[in-house]
Amino acid sequence: MKEFGQPPFPDERKISLKAKVKFYFLKFLRLTDRPVVKVYRGFGNDEHLKVYGHVFRRSALPRRKYRDIDFVNLLAVIRLFLVRPYAKALVRVRYGEQVMEVLADNDGCFQVELPLASSLSPGWHRVLVQLISQTLTPEAVLAEGEGHVLIPHPTRYMCISDIDDTFLVSHSATITKRLLVLLTENAHSRMPFDGVVAHYKMLAEADNGLHVSNPFFYVSSSEWNLYDYILEFSQKNGLPDGVYRLSKLKRLSQVLKTGKGKHHTKFDRIVQIIDTYPTRQFILLGDDSQEDPIIYESIVRQYSQQIRCVYIRQIHIEHKVRTQSLMAQIEEQGVASCYFVHSADARKHSIAIGLVGR
Structure with missing residues (x-):
């Protein structure tokens, strides 16, 4: 492929029609x-x-x-x-x-x-x-x-957050709505939940005393295809800088399954992060649209001494009873939890439990 401004095919007679079609198709996209x-x-x-x-x-x-x-x-x-x-x-x-x-x-x-x-x-x-x-x-x-x-700087806390429907409005529970938003919006036109950026910035500054941010890890069932898309959205909206761990690459034939990665691999990715920093405490953030409450309850059972708090955003009303039960199990392990609809309530909870200052 030639540089821009130069003829793409020096000798037109040697280039097949198929090669020309491919060249211009790639260029167009x-x-x-x-x-x-x-x-x-x-x-x-x-x-x-x-x-x-x-x-x-x-x-x-x-x-x-x-x-x-x-x-x-x-x-x-x-x-x-x-x-x-x-x-x-x-x-x-x-x-x-x-x-x-x-x-x-x-x-x-x-x-x-x-x-x-x-x-x-x-x-x-x-x-x-x-x-x-x-x-x-x-x-x-x-x-x-x-x-x-x-x-990471030697701060007390680290944060592990889901992406879709945790801070990025995605409609993950309904595949048609999710696809419509993904395919017709872009990283600049899509919106975070009201107040979520302020809460995340608050958590980034929580009890570190070092004038540096608590590190953020963003672990999602979204596939690696969307890495630049998600990174651009996060930067544009001022979310804390962080590390991203996404799911297996998908092909065009699998677009209808976007965001439907295997949830046990998400558990494994979170465990890998926690095991890398055995002396730190973690704040987990997710939503009830898919399997975050189940995954986080399992994480708490295995790492109760390292988990400071679990935040779950209420998205799917049909999952409310199940999620409330899982949050109760998390509390029984001695870990604080907050099941919320609005980020303002999550911020109030962070202040109430002494995670952050007023």
């Missing part, structure tokens, strides 16, 4: 068929860094404009599901002198736990990930990407 390494925000402690991402043969270019036009928004989302993973690719992860190689899985996903020779200062640390050719000699780097890994 702002897709690239060049190898791409996508590195997500990772996290670590004094012993290791957790680095993860995807490698693609075809992927979407970053969105440059946010026009609130249904058709434009539809195409912008659809192209996120037209990705083509680079299966079983050889990936090299580098931080300073620390290097590790791993094969991506069939979805092009790689996850590396990179050991550290010495502890790092708190903050974000840059990592480099390279896609290495397994056929060319000498060795060739086909693509590379940069990412950042968080070493």
Whole structure:
């Protein structure tokens, strides 16, 4: 593919009609068929860094404009599901002198736990990930990407939050409403729940005494296809900066199942975070539209000494009785809980239990 402004096909006679159609189709949807390494925000402690991402043969270019036009928004989302993973690719992860190689899985996903020779200062640390050719000699780097890994400041609390219908209005309980919002809105036109950003900022400052934010981890059943979409929404609306752990990549044929990841994997991702920081206390935030109350009650049973409070937003009235029962079980484990409709009530609860100041 030539650079912008240059003829796409130097010798038109050698290019098939199929190749031309593909070229202009990709160009129209702002897709690239060049190898791409996508590195997500990772996290670590004094012993290791957790680095993860995807490698693609075809992927979407970053969105440059946010026009609130249904058709434009539809195409912008659809192209996120037209990705083509680079299966079983050889990936090299580098931080300073620390290097590790791993094969991506069939979805092009790689996850590396990179050991550290010495502890790092708190903050974000840059990592480099390279896609290495397994056929060319000498060795060739086909693509590379940069990412950042968080070493949290030694604050008392960490926050783990769901995304859809916890802070982002998504209508997850009704697939038609969820798809309508996802496909016709964009990261700039969609809205958070009233008051949720103020509550999250309050929790970010809760009892740290260090003039730094308590770290946030956003763990969701939404798929990795929507990573940039969710990140853009979070930044635009001023949510606390954080690490994102999403669900398995989906293809276009699976769009109707968007947001329907396996919930046991969400449990596993939360456990991985808690196990990485065994001396910290956690604040869990979710909603009752799917399985958050069940997952969080299970987390509390396993880690009651590390869970400070559980917040569940009431979205689905049909789940109210079940959720109330689960919240009672959480309280029986000695963990504070709040089942709320409005974020203002959650903020009042945080103040009432001494989690934050007035």
